[in-house]
Amino acid sequence: MAEALVEEDPQRIRADDMAAIIAALDGIAVTAQPAPSTTTDPSRHWTLTLTWLQKGPVSSDTQAALPQVLTRIREHFTAQDRTPPHCLQLLDQDGTPLVEVTPGSCI
Template sequence: MTDALVEDDPGRIHPDDMAAILTALDAIDVSAKPVRTVAPDDPDDWTLCLHWLQHGPVSSDTEAALPGVLARIRDHYAVNGRTPPTRMDLHGPDGGELLTVEGGQSHPA
Protein backbone atom coordinates (compact mmCIF):
# COMPACT_ATOMS: atom_id res chain seq x y z
CA MET A 1 0.00 0.00 0.00
CA THR A 2 1.32 3.43 -0.94
CA ASP A 3 1.71 5.79 2.02
CA ALA A 4 2.66 8.96 0.14
CA LEU A 5 2.92 10.59 -3.27
CA VAL A 6 6.01 12.62 -4.17
CA GLU A 7 5.46 15.58 -6.49
CA ASP A 8 7.70 15.01 -9.50
CA ASP A 9 8.97 18.32 -10.87
CA PRO A 10 10.88 17.39 -14.04
CA GLY A 11 12.77 20.68 -13.94
CA ARG A 12 14.24 19.83 -10.54
CA ILE A 13 13.97 16.06 -10.15
CA HIS A 14 15.86 13.80 -12.56
CA PRO A 15 14.89 10.13 -12.67
CA ASP A 16 17.91 9.16 -10.53
CA ASP A 17 16.90 11.87 -8.02
CA MET A 18 13.40 10.40 -7.76
CA ALA A 19 14.92 6.96 -7.23
CA ALA A 20 17.03 8.39 -4.37
CA ILE A 21 13.97 10.11 -2.85
CA LEU A 22 11.89 6.92 -2.99
CA THR A 23 14.79 4.88 -1.54
CA ALA A 24 15.23 7.35 1.35
CA LEU A 25 11.52 7.12 2.15
CA ASP A 26 11.53 3.34 1.83
CA ALA A 27 14.36 3.22 4.38
CA ILE A 28 11.91 4.53 7.00
CA ASP A 29 9.12 2.20 5.82
CA VAL A 30 7.21 4.85 3.89
CA SER A 31 6.06 3.47 0.55
CA ALA A 32 5.88 6.28 -2.00
CA LYS A 33 5.44 6.84 -5.70
CA PRO A 34 5.82 9.89 -7.92
CA VAL A 35 2.93 12.06 -9.06
CA ARG A 36 2.92 15.02 -11.43
CA THR A 37 3.67 18.39 -9.79
CA VAL A 38 0.53 20.14 -8.61
CA ALA A 39 1.79 23.73 -8.36
CA PRO A 40 4.85 25.59 -9.65
CA ASP A 41 7.59 26.16 -7.10
CA ASP A 42 9.54 29.29 -6.21
CA PRO A 43 12.49 29.35 -8.64
CA ASP A 44 15.00 30.28 -5.91
CA ASP A 45 13.81 28.23 -2.96
CA TRP A 46 12.26 24.91 -3.88
CA THR A 47 10.28 22.60 -1.64
CA LEU A 48 9.95 18.84 -2.01
CA CYS A 49 6.23 18.14 -1.60
CA LEU A 50 4.79 14.87 -0.36
CA HIS A 51 1.12 14.01 -0.12
CA TRP A 52 0.32 11.72 2.80
CA LEU A 53 -2.43 9.31 1.79
CA GLN A 54 -3.23 7.96 5.25
CA HIS A 55 -6.00 9.58 7.27
CA GLY A 56 -4.97 10.80 10.69
CA PRO A 57 -1.66 12.16 11.92
CA VAL A 58 1.77 11.04 10.78
CA SER A 59 3.22 8.61 13.32
CA SER A 60 5.75 10.07 15.72
CA ASP A 61 8.38 7.58 14.48
CA THR A 62 7.90 8.69 10.87
CA GLU A 63 7.88 12.36 11.83
CA ALA A 64 11.11 11.90 13.79
CA ALA A 65 12.76 10.14 10.82
CA LEU A 66 11.83 12.71 8.16
CA PRO A 67 14.70 15.15 8.91
CA GLY A 68 17.13 12.30 8.20
CA VAL A 69 15.29 11.55 4.94
CA LEU A 70 15.63 15.17 3.86
CA ALA A 71 19.35 15.09 4.77
CA ARG A 72 19.88 11.98 2.60
CA ILE A 73 18.05 13.62 -0.29
CA ARG A 74 20.06 16.83 0.07
CA ASP A 75 23.30 14.81 0.15
CA HIS A 76 22.29 13.00 -3.05
CA TYR A 77 21.70 16.33 -4.81
CA ALA A 78 25.00 17.77 -3.54
CA VAL A 79 26.99 14.73 -4.73
CA ASN A 80 25.39 15.10 -8.16
CA GLY A 81 26.04 18.86 -8.38
CA ARG A 82 22.38 19.86 -8.37
CA THR A 83 20.46 22.27 -6.15
CA PRO A 84 18.75 20.35 -3.32
CA PRO A 85 15.34 21.15 -1.87
CA THR A 86 15.47 23.62 1.01
CA ARG A 87 12.66 21.86 2.83
CA MET A 88 10.06 19.12 2.57
CA ASP A 89 6.34 19.74 3.08
CA LEU A 90 3.94 16.94 3.90
CA HIS A 91 0.30 17.52 2.93
CA GLY A 92 -2.68 15.47 4.09
CA PRO A 93 -5.33 13.78 1.95
CA ASP A 94 -7.40 16.96 2.07
CA GLY A 95 -4.48 19.05 0.75
CA GLY A 96 -3.85 20.78 4.08
CA GLU A 97 -0.28 21.00 5.32
CA LEU A 98 0.56 18.43 8.01
CA LEU A 99 4.17 19.38 8.68
CA THR A 100 7.32 20.97 7.30
CA VAL A 101 10.80 19.52 7.57
CA GLU A 102 13.78 21.88 7.39
CA GLY A 103 17.05 22.47 9.14
CA GLY A 104 17.10 19.02 10.74
CA GLN A 105 13.70 19.45 12.39
CA SER A 106 10.06 18.78 11.58
CA HIS A 107 7.44 21.37 12.46
CA PRO A 108 3.71 20.55 12.65
CA ALA A 109 1.55 22.85 10.57
Protein backbone atom coordinates in the same frame (compact mmCIF):
# COMPACT_ATOMS: atom_id res chain seq x y z
CA MET B 1 -0.33 0.53 -1.63
CA ALA B 2 1.75 3.68 -1.32
CA GLU B 3 1.61 5.71 1.87
CA ALA B 4 2.82 8.89 0.20
CA LEU B 5 3.01 10.52 -3.21
CA VAL B 6 6.13 12.45 -4.22
CA GLU B 7 5.38 15.37 -6.51
CA GLU B 8 7.37 15.20 -9.71
CA ASP B 9 9.09 18.39 -10.78
CA PRO B 10 10.57 17.80 -14.23
CA GLN B 11 12.73 20.91 -13.96
CA ARG B 12 14.35 19.74 -10.70
CA ILE B 13 13.79 16.01 -10.25
CA ARG B 14 15.26 13.51 -12.69
CA ALA B 15 14.57 9.76 -12.67
CA ASP B 16 17.66 9.03 -10.53
CA ASP B 17 16.60 11.77 -8.09
CA MET B 18 13.13 10.27 -7.74
CA ALA B 19 14.69 6.87 -7.12
CA ALA B 20 16.86 8.39 -4.35
CA ILE B 21 13.84 10.14 -2.80
CA ILE B 22 11.78 6.95 -2.81
CA ALA B 23 14.73 4.97 -1.40
CA ALA B 24 15.17 7.51 1.42
CA LEU B 25 11.49 7.17 2.32
CA ASP B 26 11.67 3.40 2.04
CA GLY B 27 14.52 3.56 4.54
CA ILE B 28 12.02 4.74 7.17
CA ALA B 29 9.37 2.22 6.04
CA VAL B 30 7.26 4.73 4.12
CA THR B 31 6.27 3.44 0.69
CA ALA B 32 6.02 6.18 -1.90
CA GLN B 33 5.46 6.64 -5.59
CA PRO B 34 5.80 9.59 -7.98
CA ALA B 35 2.79 11.72 -8.82
CA PRO B 36 2.23 14.68 -11.13
CA SER B 37 3.02 18.00 -9.52
CA THR B 38 0.09 20.02 -8.21
CA THR B 39 2.19 22.91 -6.91
CA THR B 40 4.82 25.17 -8.40
CA ASP B 41 7.82 26.52 -6.59
CA PRO B 42 9.90 28.75 -8.87
CA SER B 43 12.18 29.97 -6.08
CA ARG B 44 15.80 28.92 -5.76
CA HIS B 45 15.03 27.42 -2.33
CA TRP B 46 12.49 24.89 -3.52
CA THR B 47 10.26 22.61 -1.47
CA LEU B 48 9.96 18.86 -1.99
CA THR B 49 6.26 18.15 -1.59
CA LEU B 50 4.75 14.83 -0.54
CA THR B 51 1.10 13.96 -0.11
CA TRP B 52 0.24 11.68 2.82
CA LEU B 53 -2.31 9.07 1.73
CA GLN B 54 -2.93 7.43 5.10
CA LYS B 55 -5.97 8.22 7.20
CA GLY B 56 -5.21 10.03 10.42
CA PRO B 57 -2.08 11.81 11.60
CA VAL B 58 1.51 11.04 10.67
CA SER B 59 3.05 8.76 13.29
CA SER B 60 5.55 10.25 15.71
CA ASP B 61 8.17 7.74 14.49
CA THR B 62 7.74 8.89 10.90
CA GLN B 63 7.84 12.55 11.92
CA ALA B 64 11.02 11.95 13.92
CA ALA B 65 12.71 10.28 10.92
CA LEU B 66 11.82 12.93 8.31
CA PRO B 67 14.82 15.20 9.06
CA GLN B 68 17.12 12.27 8.26
CA VAL B 69 15.19 11.65 5.04
CA LEU B 70 15.64 15.28 4.00
CA THR B 71 19.36 15.05 4.80
CA ARG B 72 19.77 11.97 2.58
CA ILE B 73 17.86 13.62 -0.25
CA ARG B 74 19.89 16.83 0.05
CA GLU B 75 23.13 14.80 0.04
CA HIS B 76 22.04 13.06 -3.17
CA PHE B 77 21.38 16.38 -4.95
CA THR B 78 24.60 17.92 -3.64
CA ALA B 79 26.62 14.92 -4.83
CA GLN B 80 25.11 15.51 -8.28
CA ASP B 81 26.19 19.18 -8.06
CA ARG B 82 22.55 20.30 -8.25
CA THR B 83 20.40 22.47 -6.02
CA PRO B 84 18.78 20.31 -3.31
CA PRO B 85 15.32 20.95 -1.90
CA HIS B 86 15.40 23.49 0.90
CA CYS B 87 12.67 21.74 2.82
CA LEU B 88 10.29 18.81 2.73
CA GLN B 89 6.59 19.38 3.18
CA LEU B 90 4.06 16.66 3.88
CA LEU B 91 0.47 17.53 2.96
CA ASP B 92 -2.76 15.67 3.55
CA GLN B 93 -4.94 14.69 0.59
CA ASP B 94 -6.73 18.04 0.75
CA GLY B 95 -3.44 19.95 0.52
CA THR B 96 -3.34 20.95 4.19
CA PRO B 97 0.22 20.98 5.59
CA LEU B 98 0.85 18.22 8.12
CA VAL B 99 4.61 18.44 8.63
CA GLU B 100 7.37 20.69 7.30
CA VAL B 101 11.03 19.79 7.70
CA THR B 102 13.89 22.20 7.07
CA PRO B 103 17.62 21.46 7.35
CA GLY B 104 18.59 21.04 10.97
CA SER B 105 15.00 20.92 12.20
CA CYS B 106 13.92 18.51 14.84
CA ILE B 107 10.33 17.40 14.90
